[in-house]
Amino acid sequence: MATPSASPDTSATASAPKKYNLRNPLPLSASQEQEVKQLYHKRVRARCAPEIKAFAECAVNRTVTATWVCRQQRLAMNSCMIEHANNREEEDRAREEWFATFEERRRAKEQELVRVEKRREEVITMMRQDEERRRQQAQGR
Numbered sequence: 001m002a003t004p005s006a007s008p009d010t011s012a013t014a015s016a017p018k019k020y021n022l023r024n025p026l027p028l029s030a031s032q033e034q035e036v037k038q039l040y041h042k043r044v045r046a047r048c049a050p051e052i053k054a055f056a057e058c059a060v061n062r063t064v065t066a067t068w069v070c071r072q073q074r075l076a077m078n079s080c081m082i083e084h085a086n087n088r089e090e091e092d093r094a095r096e097e098w099f100a101t102f103e104e105r106r107r108a109k110e111q112e113l114v115r116v117e118k119r120r121e122e123v124i125t126m127m128r129q130d131e132e133r134r135r136q137q138a139q140g141r
Contacts (some may be wrong), residue, residue, distance in 0.1 A: 032098070040094035041085075048080035 028036065045052065053079045058070035067074075084090055 036091075036095050036098045040091050040096055043090060044081060044084045047084050047089055047090075048077060051077040051080045 051073070055070055055073040058073045059066040062069060
């Protein structure tokens with residue numbers, strides 16, 4: 001009976017980062033889908049920025065009365081948001097943007113992990129130095 005052994009080719013590809021195909025993307029996890037939706041909504045808000053700004057300016061220093069006093073601005077803002085939010089092409093563009101910036105986000109996460117690990121090591125060193133200083137003070141008394 002032959003024993004299974006890992007070939008060098010499979011181990012090398014397992015550690016290499018995945019390349020995403022923008023034309024045929026893989027199904028995304030729930031957290032990845034949430035990131036795509038955030039990009040999508042950000043793009044929609046950017047397209048409707050003038051309408052949102054007009055409503056916000058009208059609603060300043062108003063509470064309940066903003067509903068009917070700023071009705072025209074609110075309806076303009078809502079219609080713009082609905083128009084762009086129901087656009088499948090906009091969602092596809094957000095998904096493409098997410099895939100295009102995947103490597104950049106991965107690198108940023110890795111740098112953050114390195115920074116956190118470096119800071120953790122600094123804190124451990126400081127705690128050890130403090131412990132040593134206290135031990136020396138206790139022996140000196």
